[in-house]
Amino acid sequence: MVKPRPTSDAPPFMDLYHDLISGSCHNGGSARTPLHGDVDGGCQRGEHKLPVIDLGDLTRAGEETRRACVAAIAKASSEWGFFQVVNHGFSRELLEEMRRVQVRLFERTFDKKAGCGLLGSYYTWGTPTATSAHQVSWSERFHFPLAKILAGDEVEDPGNEKLSYSREVMGRFSGAVWELARELVVVLTENLQGHQAGRPSTPAEICSGKTCFLRLNRYPRCPVSAKVMGIVSHTDSDFLTIVFQDQVGGLQLRNDDGEWVAVKPNPDALVVNIGDLFQAWSNDVYKSVEHRVVAGGETERYSIAYFMCPAEDAVVGSCGGGPSTYRRFTFEEYRRQVAEDVKSNGQKVGLSNFLLP
Ligand SMILES: O=C(O)CCC(=O)C(=O)O
Numbered sequence: 001m002v003k004p005r006p007t008s009d010a011p012p013f014m015d016l017y018h019d020l021i022s023g024s025c026h027n028g029g030s031a032r033t034p035l036h037g038d039v040d041g042g043c044q045r046g047e048h049k050l051p052v053i054d055l056g057d058l059t060r061a062g063e064e065t066r067r068a069c070v071a072a073i074a075k076a077s078s079e080w081g082f083f084q085v086v087n088h089g090f091s092r093e094l095l096e097e098m099r100r101v102q103v104r105l106f107e108r109t110f111d112k113k114a115g116c117g118l119l120g121s122y123y124t125w126g127t128p129t130a131t132s133a134h135q136v137s138w139s140e141r142f143h144f145p146l147a148k149i150l151a152g153d154e155v156e157d158p159g160n161e162k163l164s165y166s167r168e169v170m171g172r173f174s175g176a177v178w179e180l181a182r183e184l185v186v187v188l189t190e191n192l193q194g195h196q197a198g199r200p201s202t203p204a205e206i207c208s209g210k211t212c213f214l215r216l217n218r219y220p221r222c223p224v225s226a227k228v229m230g231i232v233s234h235t236d237s238d239f240l241t242i243v244f245q246d247q248v249g250g251l252q253l254r255n256d257d258g259e260w261v262a263v264k265p266n267p268d269a270l271v272v273n274i275g276d277l278f279q280a281w282s283n284d285v286y287k288s289v290e291h292r293v294v295a296g297g298e299t300e301r302y303s304i305a306y307f308m309c310p311a312e313d314a315v316v317g318s319c320g321g322g323p324s325t326y327r328r329f330t331f332e333e334y335r336r337q338v339a340e341d342v343k344s345n346g347q348k349v350g351l352s353n354f355l356l357p
Pocket residue numbers: 215217231236243245251291292293302303304305
């Protein structure tokens with residue numbers, strides 16, 4: 001059970017969005033149905049179940065077992081862009097420790113969270129560019145560039161509170177997620193036959209633990225959950241994302257038929273999804289699919305997302321072995337374009353800006 005807390009730690013969603021929300025229509029049944037229906041995907045057809053992949057098969061004896069596991073990862077990345085992994089190598093203790101650190105950071109008063117860059121993070125909440133209720137994300141987030149966490153610099157905390165423990169746990173957690181992300185990316189890269197030495201750099205070559213980001217998300221209980229989202233639909237601007245969600249539920253992906261499919265909370269699993277950069281690098285073989293989080297009326301929700309990103313000046317090309325779908329771009333250029341589009345149209349355009357004729 002989540003204990004009641006003073007309201008002063010919650011961002012003032014209602015003060016800011018009251019007018020947008022009171023003028024809006026209902027979000028429609030589609031947001032709620034999968035969450036409250038079959039959470040195994042809201043979809044009963046066996047062959048369309050979101051895969052749960054046992055990563056123990058990558059290291060267990062037997063080349064055939066390993067090959068089958070690689071094939072399952074590649075298939076899920078092409079067909080779903082999303083999958084869950086079990087036997088991922090994380091200890092339950094580390095996951096629980098990380099969650100406790102997360103909860104404590106969010107328990108600070110809103111003024112404190114908004115006012116200072118805790119551990120080199122920046123804090124955001126809601127959707128600054130929203131002009132209608134359906135663009136509002138009812139959540140708050142700490143974004144951590146991992147270079148700062150991993151640098152081990154003395155922790156500066158404007159509130160004079162000791163944060164060395166939080167930084168240390170975050171460092172351990174990030175180190176472990178990096179190993180997992182790297183392993184998955186290497187497997188997916190090798191699976192693309194076209195890639196040979198001398199081709200443009202592979203994702204694993206242009207990313208390092210220090211170029212990645214950690215985002216801590218909190219979705220406070222939402223009294224208008226039929227009208228807004230926890231996070232509005234988006235794709236991730238990275239190579240690969242690993243999400244540690246709690247057991248509340250609400251994460252959904254959009255499948256090929258345009259249906260929203262719930263990603264069932266599984267206490268033993270981490271969620272993996274392909275980002276825009278891997279879709280570009282793989283010439284659309286791996287899919288960066290839209291996803292969102294439904295706002296919860298009853299319970300708050302926590303998640304942690306690890307984004308595998310390259311250095312700002314790294315060039316994202318394609319895997320070769322055929323014509324490229326997208327022109328080359330630097331990660332910095334991609335992020336700048338996303339920010340410009342969000343500012344001018346209220347939404348991300350993404351990869352289609354970089355399509356070759
Ligand atoms: O909270 C989640 O489960 C997903 C979060 C997410 O999609 C993101 O932070 O980009």
